[in-house]
Amino acid sequence: MNIDLYTVQLATSAVIIVAGVMFTLDTFLRRPDGAGRVWAASFMAGILASFAYAIWVALPGGWWAVAVGNAGTVLSVALLWNGSRVFNGRRSLGWASVAGAVVTAGAVLIEGEDGGDWAGSPIMFLIVGVVAALGAAESMRAPMRLNWTARGLTAMFVIVSLFYAARLVVFLVSGPESMMFRLFLSTEASAFVIIALVIVTVVSMVILQSERVPRAADRAPEMYTATGVLTPAAFRELVGDWLSRANYHDEQLVFARVCLDERAAIETAFGQSAGAELVDEFTAGVRRFSTPNSAVAWVGPGELMVVAPFERMEEARRNGLAIQAGLRERPIEQAEGLRTSASIGLAGTDANGYDFDALVAAATAAANEARERGGDAIEFAS
Numbered sequence: 001m002n003i004d005l006y007t008v009q010l011a012t013s014a015v016i017i018v019a020g021v022m023f024t025l026d027t028f029l030r031r032p033d034g035a036g037r038v039w040a041a042s043f044m045a046g047i048l049a050s051f052a053y054a055i056w057v058a059l060p061g062g063w064w065a066v067a068v069g070n071a072g073t074v075l076s077v078a079l080l081w082n083g084s085r086v087f088n089g090r091r092s093l094g095w096a097s098v099a100g101a102v103v104t105a106g107a108v109l110i111e112g113e114d115g116g117d118w119a120g121s122p123i124m125f126l127i128v129g130v131v132a133a134l135g136a137a138e139s140m141r142a143p144m145r146l147n148w149t150a151r152g153l154t155a156m157f158v159i160v161s162l163f164y165a166a167r168l169v170v171f172l173v174s175g176p177e178s179m180m181f182r183l184f185l186s187t188e189a190s191a192f193v194i195i196a197l198v199i200v201t202v203v204s205m206v207i208l209q210s211e212r213v214p215r216a217a218d219r220a221p222e223m224y225t226a227t228g229v230l231t232p233a234a235f236r237e238l239v240g241d242w243l244s245r246a247n248y249h250d251e252q253l254v255f256a257r258v259c260l261d262e263r264a265a266i267e268t269a270f271g272q273s274a275g276a277e278l279v280d281e282f283t284a285g286v287r288r289f290s291t292p293n294s295a296v297a298w299v300g301p302g303e304l305m306v307v308a309p310f311e312r313m314e315e316a317r318r319n320g321l322a323i324q325a326g327l328r329e330r331p332i333e334q335a336e337g338l339r340t341s342a343s344i345g346l347a348g349t350d351a352n353g354y355d356f357d358a359l360v361a362a363a364t365a366a367a368n369e370a371r372e373r374g375g376d377a378i379e380f381a382s
Contacts, residue, residue, distance in 0.1 A: 009057045012191045013050035019202040020047045026206055034357070035087035036209050038094075042079035045101075046198070048072040056117075063119065067108035070124040075101040077128050077160065080201070081135035084153065087208070088141050089257075089364025100127045118176050125168035132161035142371045143303060143364075144208075146263060152204030156197045163193055225298045227283040235297030239307050240356055242295070246309065247354040253309055254316040255359045257345040257367035258286050258323065260302030261375035278302075282327065282340055289326030291319055305360065313348050313380060320344040320378045343370035347381035 020043030027036040049072025056065040078097035086092050104127055107120030136157035144150045167185045174180060183189070223234040230238065239253075246253045260282045279302050286304050287296050294308035306323075310316040327340040345366025352362045362381035370377040 008188050008191045009050070009054050012194055013047075013054055015195045015198055016043070016046045016050045019198050020044060023202050023205060026209065034092070035083045038079055038083035038086055038092060039205055042076045042083060043202075045072045045079060046076040049076060061113075063113045063115070063117075064109075066117065066119060067105040070108055070120060071101040071105035074104045074124060074127050074131070077135070078131045080153075080157075081131050081138060083205075084135055084138040084144060088138065088144050089361050089368065090138075090141075091361065097131075100131065103127070118171070121176075122168060122171060125164045125171065129161050129164035129168060132157045132164065136161060142368050143259065143300060146302070147208060149204050149207040152200045153208075156201050156204070159193070159197060163190070227280055227298070228287060229283060229304065230295060230297040232297060232299070235295060235305065235307075236356060238295055239297075242307065243349070243354045243356060243359075246349060251309060252311060252348050252350045253307055253354075253359075254313065254346055254348045255363040256306040256308075256316065256320060257299070257347075257360075257363040258304045258306055258320075259343045259345075259367050259371060261341045261343055261371070263302040276301075278340070282342070285327045285340065286323055286342070289323045305363070310348070313346060313350075316346050316348065317378055317380075320346060324376060324378070341376035343367050343373075343375050344378045345370055345381065346378065352381055 020040075023043050024040045027040045049069045052065045052069035052072060056062050056069060059065070075097055078100050079094075082092045082094055082097055104120060104124045107123040108115065109120075111119040136154055139145065139150050139154040139157060144153075163185075167181075167190070170178065170181045170185055176182075176186075223231060225231055242253060260279065263278060263282075282302060283298075283304065286306065290296055290306050291308050294306050297305045297307075299305050308316070308319065310319070323344070324342055327342055345363045345368070347359050347362035347366060349359065352359055366379040366381040370379040373379070
């Protein structure tokens with residue numbers, strides 16, 4: 001049975017629009033979150049691309065819509081990668097996403113109507129393949145790599161990268177009219193790949209967001225989680241006030257991102273319930289061994305943020321060492337011979353300013369560096 005291009009494009013557009021609307025609504029129902037906003041923008045770019053391609057299919061002479069569609073495709077994949085960077089506490093490279101989209105659109109416009117249906121395609125294939133590979137690498141960085149749900153994103157990025165790399169190679173070697181390209185790498189074939197991957201992507205990202213960003217209705221009446229630490233919203237409000245007053249008095253606050261090292265291994269070896277117990281024990285330990293004038297907040301499973309005033313970063317480091325020493329005294333009951341350890345990233349207002357989000361990002365990046373060193377380490381934000 002042959003399916004015409006218009007029907008394929010209609011199905012692709014329907015899936016992308018429904019997935020994009022669902023994820024965007026879910027994002028709006030949660031507290032403001034950088035990764036969620038970037039991912040929502042990615043779906044909006046995907047919806048724009050699907051509309052542009054629909055115009056190209058339905059409107060004779062609508063070659064210009066290919067420029068919009070190709071640019072939207074590149075922007076959508078690039079923003080998925082950037083959202084993963086933000087999720088991991090790294091700086092978004094939004095300018096690179098926009099630049100890639102502009103270059104892609106320019107490649108089509110340069111060839112113009114004479115370029116035909118595949119005008120500028122090699123550039124789009126190359127950029128999408130590269131950006132998807134970067135996304136796959138980013139999804140394997142902590143803290144995203146510690147969540148099994150992120151493996152859906154990893155698989156999506158890998159498949160997209162390989163698919164577009166194959167499209168580029170076959171396009172350049174054999175051309176778009178070759179049997180190989182028309183059977184396995186054509187617009188129709190790519191549509192089915194996109195439909196499957198969009199479904200996997202939206203499910204993975206909704207679960208990732210639900211595990212670390214509570215819904216607005218759930219967070220409003222509560223300041224503390226069940227384990228006795230501040231909710232993200234209460235933490236932002238409380239520490240935001242601290243930052244304002246610390247800035248006025250020219251005093252230093254230090255943000256410490258405290259990350260549990262063994263969670264993924266325990267969950268793999270002993271199951272989700274054992275991992276949940278370990279997280280609760282870790283949270284109780286960090287609360288106990290942090291200074292009494294600190295604020296301790298939930299960030300994600302096995303991820304806490306601790307904020308306290310310290311005149312010097314060395315004092316904050318000693319406090320971090322005290323937390324690590326206290327955690328080591330607590331053996332892991334599920335795994336005989338193992339003890340709890342944590343990677344800690346420190347960011348002070350003297351070096352990083354008084355912006356809440358910038359301090360959280362700096363402490364997270366430092367904690368990721370501590371993890372990459374093998375864990376149970378303390379790193380200062382650069």
